[in-house]
Amino acid sequence: MTSLFSSFDPTSSIMNLSLNWLSTFLGLLVIPMPFWLMQSRISYMYNMIMNKLHTEFKNFLGPMNHQGSTLLFISLFSMILFNNFMGLFPYIFTSSSHLVFTLTLALPMWMSFMLYGWINNTKHMLAHLVPEGVPAMLMPIMVCIEMVSNLIRPMTLSVRLAANMMVGHLVLSMIGNAGSSLEIIGLIMLLSAxxxxxxxxxxxxxxQSYVFALLVAIYSSESK
Structure with a gap:
């Protein structure tokens, strides 16, 4: 590595085609076929988690949600979760630690919710700009603050996920680089850490995968 951050660089390629981003879909290849065909403890636990998430997302979306809309957020949670876990394995590119991946997920969803809300529920979206109980003198300031906080939502979503995944990998890399200069006792302590x-x-x-999917569901509920 030329620097501490070089482990996050998508450098491996064939004919100038980056192969690191293929790790985004590597989770689908790791899952064996019997997982989908035969019931097991792992598949039962996975289905139980998905049913729990379905119930929770349905409560956040409220009675105005479209039928089957929770599948979007469950799929988003599963995709991010697979990518986060695949990045914990050695020599596997962590795509969820890059803004290219996280912003690609956050920006289109936020934009689609905003367009749907402003076109179909304009009065409801305008009401969100002024919280209840705000004095008339502070209303213009609150409108500006709410607009700015709404516009930066896709950036905060993407930066939160990418930063949390990158910081942990950097700490693991920094500690791992010190292993070559330690004695046996220090090495044992290093492995334990x-x-x-x-x-x-x-x-x-x-x-982080749960927080990302949950915040997207909340933003969706606000546009209805």
């Missing part, structure tokens, strides 16, 4: 960090990163991978 690495294992704890990997467990923490696994929790971060689940939490």
């Amino acid at each position: 690495q294992m704890l960090l990997v467990i923490m990163e696994s929790a971060v991978a689940i939490i």
